[in-house]
Amino acid sequence: MSTRELIVLGTAGAVPTRRRNHNGYLLRWGGQAILFDPGEGTQRQMAHAGASATELHWLCVTHFHGDHSLGVPGIVQRLGRDGVPHDVHAVFPAAGAEYWTRLRYATSYYGSANIVEHPVDGPGATLPGDGFTITALPLEHSIPTYGYRVAEPDGRTFLPDRLRAHGISGAAVRELSGALLEDCTVPRPGQKVAFVMDTRLCDNVFALADGVDMLVIESTYLDSELDQATERGHLTARQAGEVARACGVKTLVLTHFSERYGESDDPLFLDQAGFPGAILAHDLDRIPLPARRTR
Ligand SMILES: [Zn+2]
Secondary structure: OOEEEEEEOOOOOOOOOOOOOOOEEEEOOHHHHHOOOOOHHHHHHHHHHOHHHHHEEEEEEEOHHHHHHHHHHHHHHHHHHHOOOOEEEEEEEEEHHHHHHHHOOOOOOOOOOOOEEEEOOOOOEEEEEOEEEEHHHHHOOOOOEEEEEEEEEOOEEEOOOHHHOOOOOOOOHHOOHHHHHHHHHHEEEEEEEEEEEEOOOOOHHHHHHHHOEEEEEOEEEEEHHHHHHHHHHEEEHHHHHHHHHHHHOOEEOOOOOOOOOOHHHHHHHHHHHOOOOOOOOOOOOOEEEOOOOOO
C-alpha cells in the first residue's frame, strides 16, 4: 500500500524558536499530499524532510495568522517554479480571502501553478478528493478559523480463502454482491485524520476528531495558563487529551507550543494530556498513520 504518514514541518505557536519552526504539516496520503498551515520557513523545512512541491495536491489553511500562513507565498511560487502539472486545491476561510490573495501574489515570480481556490464560510463544506473527502468546520478563535477532517470512505477487503472456497476468481470477483459478497469480504473502515487548530473547546473540535485514526491538535498551553488559553481561543494539553479520549482517537499528536515553554517542559505536556501513547511533535518527525482499525 502507498505511504500514509504525517511529516511534521514545524511545531511552534506564534513565535518560532531555535528548536521549533512555525507550523507546517504534510499529510502524505498515497500519491496526493495535503499541506496544512504552512507557516514561515515551510518551503525549507520540506527540503529538510525530503518532501517536494510536486507531491502537493491540497493546501489547507485554518486561518490567516502568520504562524499558519506566512509560508503560502513560498509554496505557491515553488509550485510554479517546479512546473507542477496537476491542480492544487487551496482551502481557506472565505473571511480571509483578502489575506489569501495577498499571500498568493505576494511578490513577482515566474511560472504559474493551477491553483483551484475553495474559500469556505458559514457551517463549512465537504470537498471531494481522489479517494477521500476533506471536511472543513468552523472553530472558535480570535479570527475566522476552520478545522479539517480527511476521511476515506469505508470499504470491504476480500478474503482469498473464501473466494477460493466459492471457486470465484478473475473478473467475477468484481461482480460479487449480496450474501456472497458478505461471505467473501470483511468491512474495511476508512482511515480518518483530523487537524484542529487554533481554537478554544467547542462542539466542532469533537465533531472533527470523532473516531479518527490520527488527531493533530494544538496544545499551546499547560494548565497554569488555562485562563489565557480560553481568553485567546487556544487549547491546553489537558483539553487536547480530553478530546482524544472522548472521541476514541487512536493516535494523538500534540503541537503548536507557546514559545514560553522550553524543552524541560515537554514531559508536562504529555503528563497533562494523559493520553496513552500521545506524541509530542518535534520538527521533522515522521508519524505513520496507525494500522487500520478492524471491525
Ligand atoms: Zn497559531
